[in-house]
Amino acid sequence: MFYRETGQFKTTYEADSAVFPILQDRIGIAAMLVFMFVVVPLFANDFVINAIMIPFLIFALAAIGLNILTGYTGQISLGTGAFMGVGAYACYKLTSIFPDVSIIVMVLTSGFFSALVGVIFGLPSLRIKGFYLVVTTLAAQFFLEWAFIRIPWLYNYNDSGAIEVPARSSFGVIITGASATPTARYMVVLCIVVAMTWIASNLIRGRIGRSWMMIRDMDIAAELMGVRPLYAKLSAFAVSSFYAGVAGAMMVFFWLGAAEVESFNSDNSFLILFMVILGGLGSIMGAYMGAAFIWILPILLRAAPEFFGIDVGADTMEHINFMIIGALIIFFLIVEPHGLAKLWQIAKEKLRTWPFPYA
Amino acid sequence: MKKLLAMGVGLATLAGAATVSVPAMAEDSLYLPSLSYRTGAYAGGGIPIANGYADYFAMLNARDGGIGGVKVVVEECETGYKAAKGVECYESTKGKGALVYNPYSTGITLQLIPKAPVDKIPVLSMGYGLSAVGVGEKFPWTFNYPAGYWSQMSSILKYIDSQGDGIKGKKIGYIYLDVGYGKEPIPLLETLSKSMGFTLLKYPVAGKEMQTQSSHWLKVRKDRPDWMVMWGWGAMNSTAIKEAIKIRFPLNKFIGNWWSGAHADLRPIGAAGKGYLSANFSGVGTSFPALQDVIKYVVDKGDSKVKSKDLVGDVLYNRGLFNAVIVAEAIRAAQKLTGKKVITGADMRDGLEAFDLSTARLKELGLEGFTAPIKASCADHEGGGSIFLQQWNGSDWKKVSDQIAPMTDLVKPLLKAAADKYTADKPDWKTQTCK
Numbered sequence: 001m002f003y004r005e006t007g008q009f010k011t012t013y014e015a016d017s018a019v020f021p022i023l024q025d026r027i028g029i030a031a032m033l034v035f036m037f038v039v040v041p042l043f044a045n046d047f048v049i050n051a052i053m054i055p056f057l058i059f060a061l062a063a064i065g066l067n068i069l070t071g072y073t074g075q076i077s078l079g080t081g082a083f084m085g086v087g088a089y090a091c092y093k094l095t096s097i098f099p100d101v102s103i104i105v106m107v108l109t110s111g112f113f114s115a116l117v118g119v120i121f122g123l124p125s126l127r128i129k130g131f132y133l134v135v136t137t138l139a140a141q142f143f144l145e146w147a148f149i150r151i152p153w154l155y156n157y158n159d160s161g162a163i164e165v166p167a168r169s170s171f172g173v174i175i176t177g178a179s180a181t182p183t184a185r186y187m188v189v190l191c192i193v194v195a196m197t198w199i200a201s202n203l204i205r206g207r208i209g210r211s212w213m214m215i216r217d218m219d220i221a222a223e224l225m226g227v228r229p230l231y232a233k234l235s236a237f238a239v240s241s242f243y244a245g246v247a248g249a250m251m252v253f254f255w256l257g258a259a260e261v262e263s264f265n266s267d268n269s270f271l272i273l274f275m276v277i278l279g280g281l282g283s284i285m286g287a288y289m290g291a292a293f294i295w296i297l298p299i300l301l302r303a304a305p306e307f308f309g310i311d312v313g314a315d316t317m318e319h320i321n322f323m324i325i326g327a328l329i330i331f332f333l334i335v336e337p338h339g340l341a342k343l344w345q346i347a348k349e350k351l352r353t354w355p356f357p358y359a
Numbered sequence: 360m361k362k363l364l365a366m367g368v369g370l371a372t373l374a375g376a377a378t379v380s381v382p383a384m385a386e387d388s389l390y391l392p393s394l395s396y397r398t399g400a401y402a403g404g405g406i407p408i409a410n411g412y413a414d415y416f417a418m419l420n421a422r423d424g425g426i427g428g429v430k431v432v433v434e435e436c437e438t439g440y441k442a443a444k445g446v447e448c449y450e451s452t453k454g455k456g457a458l459v460y461n462p463y464s465t466g467i468t469l470q471l472i473p474k475a476p477v478d479k480i481p482v483l484s485m486g487y488g489l490s491a492v493g494v495g496e497k498f499p500w501t502f503n504y505p506a507g508y509w510s511q512m513s514s515i516l517k518y519i520d521s522q523g524d525g526i527k528g529k530k531i532g533y534i535y536l537d538v539g540y541g542k543e544p545i546p547l548l549e550t551l552s553k554s555m556g557f558t559l560l561k562y563p564v565a566g567k568e569m570q571t572q573s574s575h576w577l578k579v580r581k582d583r584p585d586w587m588v589m590w591g592w593g594a595m596n597s598t599a600i601k602e603a604i605k606i607r608f609p610l611n612k613f614i615g616n617w618w619s620g621a622h623a624d625l626r627p628i629g630a631a632g633k634g635y636l637s638a639n640f641s642g643v644g645t646s647f648p649a650l651q652d653v654i655k656y657v658v659d660k661g662d663s664k665v666k667s668k669d670l671v672g673d674v675l676y677n678r679g680l681f682n683a684v685i686v687a688e689a690i691r692a693a694q695k696l697t698g699k700k701v702i703t704g705a706d707m708r709d710g711l712e713a714f715d716l717s718t719a720r721l722k723e724l725g726l727e728g729f730t731a732p733i734k735a736s737c738a739d740h741e742g743g744g745s746i747f748l749q750q751w752n753g754s755d756w757k758k759v760s761d762q763i764a765p766m767t768d769l770v771k772p773l774l775k776a777a778a779d780k781y782t783a784d785k786p787d788w789k790t791q792t793c794k
Contacts, residue, residue, distance in 0.1 A: 051450040055443070096784065142567075149537055149565070156784075159546060159777055160489055161539030162469050167787050178473035179787065256446060258469040260539055262566075263442055299447065302437075313664070314435035315397030 005345065007352060019201060024352065036190055041183045049182040054255045056295050057186075057193045058247050063275040063287035064200050065243025070273070071281035072204060073236035074216030075125050079118075079137035080272045082144035083241045084248025085264030086114040089154045091249035092163040096156055103168040103176055104188060107249045114245020115238040117144070122237030126230060141266050148261040164258045176253045185254040192250065196243065201284055203239065212236050213282075278329055280339030289340040293332075298325055387701055388432045389425065389690060391416065392452035394462055399439035401593045403623045404675055408463060409435060410665050411679025414657045415649075419687060421656040426687055427694045429701055442466035449474070458690065458707040459483050461682055465540045475500035476789050480704035481711055483689075485682045486511070486617055486640060490543060491777035493741030495712070498778065499791040502711050504685055505640050505733045505744020508616070509773060510765030512544040512588075514746045515614055515638055516551060517763050519586050527556040532584030534575060534591070534599060537563035541590040547773055554769070560584050569595040576602035589615040596624040600632050610634035611750070620749060622673040622756070630753040638746045640730055641681035643756045645672035648725030653680070674749075674756060681730060688724075689714050712737055731762040737793035741774075743767070 008023060010016040020026045040053060066080050091110035095103060121140035125133050148154060155163050167177030174180045175188050203209050211232045214222035223229055252259045271294060279290025301321050305312040312320070336343045350357070393412055396405035416431040425431050434455075436448035445467030449460065460475075460482050462468040468488035475482045476499065483502045484492065490507035492498040506514075520526040533548060535541030541563070552559040560582050562575045572595075579587065587608065589599055596619045603613055611634040615624075620637020645654065650672060657663045658671055665671055693702045693710025702710070714735040721727055731745035745762035782788040 045454070047450045047454065051447040055447075099784075146565070159491070159539075159543055159780075160465070160469055161542050162466070164469065164473070164781075166784050177785075177787075178477045256442065256470055257473055260442065260466045260469070262466055262538070303451075313397075314395060314437040318398045318437040318439065 005349065007349070019205070022348075022352075024348070033194070036194075041186060046182050049186045050255075052296055052299060054182070054186055054189055055251075056291055057189050058251050058255060059272065059275060059295050060288045060291040061193045061196060061250070062244050062247035062272050063279065063291050064197060064284055065240045065247060066272050067276050067279075067282065067284065067287050068200065068204070068212070068243065069236050069240035070276055071283065071286075072209060072216060073212040073233065073240075075122075075233065075236060076130065076134050076273075077137040077240070078134055078266065078269045078273065079121060079140040079144075080244050081264045081266055081268030082141040083114050083118055083244035084251060084268065085144055085148055085261070086117045086241075087111060087245025087248035088252040088259060088264065089148060089163065090114065090245065091253060092156075092165075093154065095166065095168065099166070099168075102170045103253060104170055104192070107192070107246060107253060110249045111242040111246040114248070115242040118237045118241020118244070119234050122234050122241075125233050125237065138266070141269055145261055145265060148264065160260075162258050162260045163252060165253050168253075176257075178257060189250055189254050192246065196246065197284060200239075200243070204284070208232075208235060216282075274329070278332065278339055280341030283339070283341035285344065286339050286341030289344065293328075293340060294325075297328075301325070388430045389458060389701065390456045391431060391433050391686065392448065392455075392457045392460065393433050393435045394438050394445055394448050394460065394464075394467065395435045396438050396440040396463070397435075398437060399441070401440045404593060404618070404621060405440065405463070407621070407623070407665075407670065407673050407675035408679035408682075410663060410670075411676040411681075412461070412683045413679075414653050414663045414665070414671075415680045415683035415687070417657045417662055418649075418653045421660075421662075422652055426690050427700050431687075438464065438467065440464050440466075442470060446470055453478055453480060456703070458702065458704055459686055459711070461485060461686070462488070465489075465538075469539070472498070472501050473785075478704070479708075481708040483682070483685065483711065485678075485685065487540070489777075489781070491774055491781055493739065494774050494778040495736065495738045495740040495791070496778075496793055497782055497788075497790050498740060499789065500708060502714075502735070502740045502742075504714070504735065504740075504742035505730060506746060506765055507741055507770075507774070508540075508543050508590075509547045509770045510741065510744075510767070511616055511638055511746055512547055513551070513766040513770050514763040515588055515616070515748075516555065517766060518614070518748055518760060520555065529585040530558045530560060530582065532560045532562060532579055532582065532587045534562040534564060534579070534587060534589045536569070536591055536595055537565045540592070544590060546777075547770065550773065551769065564591070564595060564599075569593065570598050572598050572602045576606050576608075579603075579608065580606040585612065587613045589613070589619045591615065591619045595619075596621075597627055600625070600628055600635055603635075604628075604631055611636060614638065614748070617678075617746065620751075620756070621675045622670075623675065625751045625756075632751050633753040635751045636748050636759070637751075637756075639674060639749045639756075639758075640744055640746045641674070641677045642726070642729035643672065643674055643677065643749060643758060647727070647729055649684075649729075650677075650680070650725075652725065677729075684724065684726065685714070685716070685733075688716055688720070711735065712740070714742065716742075731764075737791065 005022050062084060069075050069077050087110045090113035091106050094106045124136040155161060165176050167174055167179055173184050175184050211227040214227050215232045275290030275294050278293055280286025298321050301324060302317055393409060395409035413433050416433050420430055436452055438445040438448055445462060457480050460471055462471055465488055468484045471482045481500050485504060488503055490509045492501035492503050493507050548559050564572055564575055591599055613635055615637035617638045625632050654671055658668055689710040692713045693706040696709050696713060697706045712735055716733040718732050733742035733744045735742045745764045747758055747762050748760040749756045750759040
């Protein structure tokens with residue numbers, strides 16, 4: 001699938017096994033982090049932060065979670081939306097029961113509930129594979145949606161049946177609820193997402209990640225070499241659901257502010273699966289690219305006619321949007337079935353030697 | 360090379376899209392964002408609402424040159440009935456001087472309620488959303504004229520009580536979409552079943568079962584309720600009526616709420632649906648002078664998005680139009696209060712609170728008999744509107760009852776309790792005190 005990029009001469013083992021072996025990558029990532037941590041909070045307006053950046057980061061985190069399961073371990077899942085829901089409802093219950101504990105701790109704790117549910121619904125993966133597993137994860141999706149509606153305890157018996165985010169502050173700054181500034185919410189989301197991305201990339205590079213990839217590439221061979229499918233598959237389900245759960249909790253607490261069960265339906269699961277496939281199965285960078293493509297591009301396309309002074313109805317634009325996005329998905333997948341991450345990798349390799357590739 | 364070229368084309372498309380930004384709106388206009396859903400599963404209901412809303416303002420612009428001499432700009436933002444898209448629409452339009460939001464979805468309403476006081480833009484959820492927002496002391500920024508779901512339910516029960524030998528000892532079946540919207544009236548029903556002496560039977564329909572209700576109606580046939588009341592939306596409505604016909608449930612004992620009685624729901628059923636009742640609060644048909652003006656100034660000139668003239672006057676078209684009437688009248692009230700022509704969201708809030716749609720004013724507007732008078736106050740954000748019942752005659756809706764006022768004395772304490780519950784776990788919630 002994705003191999004480490006090479007081409008720059010190394011003199012030490014340490015340099016050779018660095019996370020980013022290529023100099024340009026290191027500069028690029030540093031620039032990206034500066035952009036996200038400094039430029040966006042300083043210069044972006046509310047709309048960009050609220051409607052573009054926060055959802056983008058949250059979806060990217062959910063996509064990393066699903067990528068661990070689908071891209072790295074080879075277990076296709078359509079239950080991501082529901083696992084996000086578990087995280088959201090768990091976080092809501094936790095913060096209602098313990099209102100004084102920092103909401104950031106609660107968001108991260110809620111991931112464990114989601115991981116537990118993920119492991120339970122991951123059990124069938126020990127016996128069944130491929131499309132059959134898709135069906136069982138879809139069952140998880142439907143069961144959990146049902147549970148979110150029919151167990152009123154989960155939403156504190158609200159008449160509206162929705163979970164509503166109370167205002168919570170951390171370090172003296174209000175970070176959830178409507179009175180929290182977009183920048184404050186953005187910074188919390190960004191810190192969590194960056195930290196969890198870093199953890200994910202290390203997990204994948206280590207023993208656990210390698211056992212996942214062995215299971216993906218050939219489970220029988222992996223078993224013969226001493227990888228225990230029980231641990232490998234279930235740990236993938238657990239970690240994946242943990243990420244989805246945290247993403248779901250952040251979705252409600254730092255972005256939407258209130259959520260009905262609708263926010264966690266199967267559309268959501270498909271959306272995240274498309275992000276993973278389009279971005280690149282088995283690539284963390286791809287999760288970000290897929291999330292950007294599926295979430296940010298339609299928003300930009302919607303703003304396009306107004307920018308060029310063309311008067312198109314909102315509904316017509318929506319239809320055009322569907323067509324353009326659909327066509328672009330097909331186009332990119334034909335050009336490079338391994339997704340945007342692979343395209344980016346090829347582009348980088350070519351550009352590094354440009355204009356004299358054979359020199 | 361080919362691959363590189365193809366990649367270049369793709370990336371260029373991306374880059375082209377990335378340079379787009381949103382330009383600001385003109386200063387001297389009244390800007391009204393319209394969160395519409397002309398796409399998606401509920402488009403059948405969303406299209407007439409959005410048309411009615413836009414057409415009334417287009418008529419005011421064409422006939423009177425706007426409101427108080429200021430043009431009204433209505434900008435639609437497509438939500439597809441999805442909460443996440445609705446929030447995106449909200450964020451993208453609130454900075455342009457939006458006066459009021461009509462979310463047209465319970466999910467979006469719930470997300471906008473806490474944002475309204477922060478951004479100082481009121482939310483008008485006309486006959487949907489959270490019933491509790493009718494308590495003005497607790498929800499200074501949210502309004503639900505002309506009535507909330509609980510008031511509506513009490514009016515429906517009052518109607519049932521006025522028919523035949525009353526409601527006492529009867530069995531009332533309640534079939535509802537099993538989401539927040541459908542579950543909301545249950546506390547009221549349970550309270551009233553004790554005080555009014557009827558038996559309540561509940562038939563929840565999950566969102567996925569909207570079009571497969573056979574099992575629910577088999578149960579209805581077994582339970583033999585005397586009346587059925589429905590809280591449905593979209594495809595659920597016509598499916599339920601078809602199933603009711605199948606089990607030979609008397610349709611004149613089947614009452615839908617005001618979101619379960621549109622032309623779009625009954626046209627596919629046609630003559631077979633004769634007798635079906637539904638609640639409504641916005642007049643049916645085009646016999647009102649204001650609607651004639653809409654046809655004259657907007658529809659005939661081809662400035663409307665309606666597909667054909669026959670669709671003007673549809674239940675949901677008139678609903679959207681009525682929403683526009685409320686907003687327009689609130690803008691007038693705000694202009695009068697502040698003395699300014701161009702108002703802000705905060706002025707609009709005061710205008711909505713000083714809202715008074717009297718019978719005389721309705722006549723002036725060319726909407727005599729369109730709806731019951733609405734008068735709001737600081738404490739009452741529901742406006743005390745009334746509902747009437749309409750019946751499908753096989754091809755069109757006909758008004759069959761007078762305006763039925765809700766049982767305010769029973770509903771108010773419940774609303775207060777619900778409002779208290781909503782604000783209980785939000786210590787920093789901003790309330791207001793009313794004289």
